[in-house]
Every structure is written in structure tokens, then in C-alpha cells.
Amino acid sequence: MAATITEQEARIQVRDAGLRLLREGLVARTWGNVSVRLDDHRYIITPSGRTYEELQPEDMVIADYQTGKYEGSIKPSTERKVHEALYRTRKDVGAVIHTHQTNASVVAAARREVPPILDDQVQLLGPTVRVADYALPSTRKMERVCVKALKGRNAALMANHGALCVGPTLEDAFVACVVLEKACKAFIEAEFLGGAKSINIFEAHLMHQFYLRKYSKEAQKNR
Ligand SMILES: [Zn+2]
Structure with a gap:
């Protein structure tokens, strides 16, 4: 289980992450x-239909990933079911x-799996970036296909x-969002240079495993 943080810390972290994503151009509007x-049963998520600039820590919604129920009068993101499925599994x-x-989004529109083409991509995200099958937002199918595409990975395309x-x-x-964006850009642009050349898939698996082990050791040391 990942380290737990206090409710107030989490509210601030989520607000700050939204602003950073906005600054990096990784999200827009709502x-x-x-x-x-x-x-072991609760998580905190951005609310539905608010722009990132106007969000305050107290606007974040606490919900239960086991029951799907949420606290307070502010509605959580409509896409929360996928988050809940990931916390459960x-x-x-x-x-x-x-x-x-x-x-x-460009690669997701083409429904192309991103092969192992950059070392940082492979270490952080996993040997490939899969594309989850198409599903309508907020459906059980969406939960299922996303959990499947993310198996053994830290990023997936929808x-x-x-x-x-x-x-x-x-x-x-x-960081995974930033690295994913760079890998997708490299994948698209390499097409114009004759196509990206993949790292050997076995070596890609090794690199990801090495990264995970090293990371967990460092995380333990810092505890
Ligand atoms: Zn969406």
C-alpha cells in the first residue's frame, strides 16, 4: 500500500497538481x-465541471472507492469510476x-500502442503503453478496459x-504524464523519420523492473 497522507495535505497536493498540469499544457479548462x-477505502478527487484556476483545496471531494459514495455537496468528477476501479485493484x-x-490524444485517436522507444519512458511507464479499448465515459466497460490496459504499467492511452x-x-x-507526453511526441515525429526503432522488449522489461526495485528501496530509505 502506498504511503498515506493527511486529508489537508491531499487537498493541497491535488490543487497544486491541477495547476502544474495546466502550466505544462497537459490539461485545459475543466x-x-x-x-x-x-x-483503505477513501480517496480525494477534483470536482466536476470546475476550471483548474478557480479550484481551492476545500473544493476537492472525498469519496469511497469501495461504495462510490461521496461526502459533502460538491459533485466529484464524472470520470471518477476509473479512479475507483484502480484504487480497488x-x-x-x-x-x-x-x-x-x-x-x-493523437496516439489514442490512432489507437496505436506506444512501443519501447525511450529509456525514461520504459523505466517509468513500463515496457509499452497500451491503448484501452474504446468505451463510453462513466461505464463499467470503461473501468474494465482501463484496468486491463494499465496492468503492470504506470500509463495507458484511452x-x-x-x-x-x-x-x-x-x-x-x-511525472508519468510528462514522460508519456514526450514519448508520444517522439513516437509521432519519428514516423516522419522512417518510424521509431524499438528497444528490445526483454531489455525494456528488465529496465522497468530495475527502476521499480531501485525506487522501492529509495522510498524505504526515505521513510
Ligand atoms: Zn476524459
């Missing part, structure tokens, strides 16, 4: 959503970010929609 796991996930970031990034902390999920 699109996308950010969440953090609080404990992935014990290593402490934060989830969903974006409509441009380059990832067919004709956008991207999903996860990590043990919100900082990790944020």
Missing part, C-alpha cells in the same frame, strides 16, 4: 481529473491522473479519448 488515495497505486493531453497515469504518489503520476 477536462481531466486528479486524485489521491487517502486510506492496484495496491501500488497512490494517485491517478486522467488528462486529454495533446500528443497522447482509445479516442486521452490518457491515464498512475503512481505511488501524486508526484510520480505527474
Whole structure:
């Protein structure tokens, strides 16, 4: 289980992550959503239909990923079901970010899996970036296809929609979004240079595993 943080810390982290995503050009207007796991049944998520600039820490919504119920009168993001499914099924996930970031959306529109083409992509995100099958937002199918595409990965594309990034902390999920955008840009632009050349898939698996082990050792040391 990822390290737990206090409710107030989580509210500030989610607000700050939204602003950083906005500054990096990875989200716009009210699109996308950010969440953090609080404990063994609750998480905190951005509300529905608000722009990132106007969001305050107290606007974030606490919900239960086991029951789907939420606290207070502010409605949580309508795309929260995918976050809930990930918290239920992935014990290593402490934060989830969903974006409509441009380059990832281009690859998602083409429904192309991103092969292992950059070392940082492979280390942080996993050996490939899969594309989740198309599903209508807020459906059970959407939950199912996203969990499947993210198996053993920290990022996935959602067919004709956008991207999903996860990590043990919100900082990790944020970095995953940045690295994913760079990898998708490299993948698209390499097409004009004769196509991206893949790293050997076995070596890609090794690199990702090495990164995960090294990361968990460092995280333990810093505890
Ligand atoms: Zn979306």
C-alpha cells in the first residue's frame, strides 16, 4: 500500500497538481481529473465541471472507492469510476491522473500502442503503453478496459479519448504524464523519420523492473 497522507495535505497536493498540469499544457479548462488515495477505502478527487484556476483545496471531494459514495455537496468528477476501479485493484497505486493531453490524444485517436522507444519512458511507464479499448465515459466497460490496459504499467492511452497515469504518489503520476507526453511526441515525429526503432522488449522489461526495485528501496530509505 502506498504511503498515506493527511486529508489537508491531499487537498493541497491535488490543487497544486491541477495547476502544474495546466502550466505544462497537459490539461485545459475543466477536462481531466486528479486524485489521491487517502486510506483503505477513501480517496480525494477534483470536482466536476470546475476550471483548474478557480479550484481551492476545500473544493476537492472525498469519496469511497469501495461504495462510490461521496461526502459533502460538491459533485466529484464524472470520470471518477476509473479512479475507483484502480484504487480497488492496484495496491501500488497512490494517485491517478486522467488528462486529454495533446500528443497522447493523437496516439489514442490512432489507437496505436506506444512501443519501447525511450529509456525514461520504459523505466517509468513500463515496457509499452497500451491503448484501452474504446468505451463510453462513466461505464463499467470503461473501468474494465482501463484496468486491463494499465496492468503492470504506470500509463495507458484511452482509445479516442486521452490518457491515464498512475503512481505511488501524486508526484510520480505527474511525472508519468510528462514522460508519456514526450514519448508520444517522439513516437509521432519519428514516423516522419522512417518510424521509431524499438528497444528490445526483454531489455525494456528488465529496465522497468530495475527502476521499480531501485525506487522501492529509495522510498524505504526515505521513510
Ligand atoms: Zn476524459
